């Protein structure tokens with residue numbers, strides 16, 4: 001048996017207490033120091049530094065994303081004519097649906113003539129319903145929406161569709177909103193179709209919906225046997241700012257909270273096409289929706305219905321209080337070559353017409369008049385045109401860019417023209433840079449502008465995200481990478497005037513790009529941690545930068561609020577441990593108030609992310625802390641913190 005000397009318990013207790021004290025003292029000893037000089041405020045910070053946005057269709061960012069439309073493939077022009085449509089029948093009723101294509105008449109000389117049968121020459125398909133029996137109930141065509149249709153109780157939905165019949169149909173049409181198992185929540189009065197195409201509209205107000213789900217369908221029932229044709233079917237829920245062809249409420253409100261000030265559209269890649277007849281074409285995205293054929297993105301191969309059209313995009317900017325950046329096609333598309341130099345004219349004329357449509361006088365200019373006819377007599381006041389998207393990868397960009405620049409400036413000297421590559425001898429008002437990279441690459445990018453040529457044009461970061469892989473949803477680690485990059489943008493915000501996340505949203509049922517700032521299904525949406533980080537930066541931008549000296553593995557962006565009302569210190573701790581930091585504010589004219597506010601975005605692991613089921617797993621929290629001219633602050637592991645201090 002071991003014998004311990006007398007008094008060993010006392011010695012042991014002293015050793016343990018000593019160790020605990022040592023650990024506590026060590027934990028409190030600052031491992032980093034940050035000194036901020038309030039007496040030497042630097043340059044002003046661009047008021048739209050964090051308020052940019054790219055809106056493009058990729059991954060159903062618009063159709064099935066921001067656009068509130070609930071009917072998918074309402075024009076029957078998707079790859080598969082009957083996508084999202086099915087036959088509904090009860091009892092001994094029967095029928096068949098088919099996609100009915102354009103039938104072309106051929107003239108005597110063999111030229112393609114007018115089309116027969118379709119709603120108009122821009123619609124190549126409609127849906128044909130042949131009802132063969134209605135012994136019990138009715139037969140109808142059902143749309144399942146963008147992988148579900150969200151219906152809310154006691155809510156009014158606006159319906160419109162075009163229909164015609166063959167003479168054999170003697171009955172009426174009824175529209176219903178119902179569950180997938182047939183419980184009816186709203187039904188229209190009967191409509192009487194004729195043998196000519198006719199537009200039908202109604203408002204449907206739901207009742208008896210006990211819980212909000214996406215397990216619903218939109219159905220148009222026919223009451224008798226016979227043949228019917230349908231096209232351009234639309235179901236609109238209440239929208240953001242009650243726009244008739246507007247934005248989905250939940251997503252638009254989340255985006256509004258980011259206070260967007262600069263919105264770039266239609267792409268991204270959707271602006272890239274090598275022929276004027278391919279891809280996004282604004283002239284086919286204005287006027288009556290039933291006249292819009294939609295487009296296929298050349299580079300990504302997805303369809304954009306263009307039902308949320310050019311005027312809706314400009315209106316969206318107005319509603320959010322943002323400036324539009326129109327990114328024009330300029331004859332080049334990565335992987336698809338470029339139109340020859342001597343065939344640039346249609347592309348150049350197209351953007352000149354676009355500017356006239358956006359800004360031209362509603363009485364005296366051709367396209368300004370057209371804008372007024374389309375419902376917006378006041379100009380949109382477009383100030384920014386970007387010439388192409390990411391075309392620096394291709395040879396021949398700069399010589400083509402020069403043609404656009406000269407033509408735009410000659411007609412509109414005040415228009416800001418944006419180049420999407422280095423100047424390479426060209427003139428530009430702004431350069432659009434796209435920053436995609438892993439977290440460690442974004443750390444490196446954060447110093448990119450420290451030694452940038454101050455004589456050159458300002459930088460707008462048109463697309464930015466921490467892209468860890470091709471399938472990364474976007475976790476806390478991504479938000480930290482982007483926040484680190486942002487600290488470099490703020491430090492250099494005399495030249496970097498805006499940033500925009502790329503891309504904005506993806507429908508969870510059809511994603512083609514990661515990460516997205518938002519993900520949605522038919523019922524709800526969530527934002528990734530980057531959204532909350534951007535919101536923290538937007539709400540705490542500050543007015544002028546402050547010089548600082550930092551020792552430690554943190555990234556910081558201190559700024560002052562004008563008229564010395566206070567100081568904002570944004571701090572990113574990308575390490576896996578808490579960093580206790582001694583912060584000193586020197587040169588303050590008055591004593592800093594002891595009551596500080598901290599807003600912190602962190603989580604147990606940097607791989608934590610939000611999801612449809614846990615949409616707020618990683619969100620910021622606000623707390624109070626003891627501030628002053630000198631104070632210690634412990635920045636949690638893997639965190640983004642905003643400290644607000646006042647006098």
Ligand code: AHR
Nearest residue numbers: 268269270390502503513
């Ligand atoms: O944001 C997705 C795509 O990424 C954009 O369309 C393109 O500009 C970039 O390559």
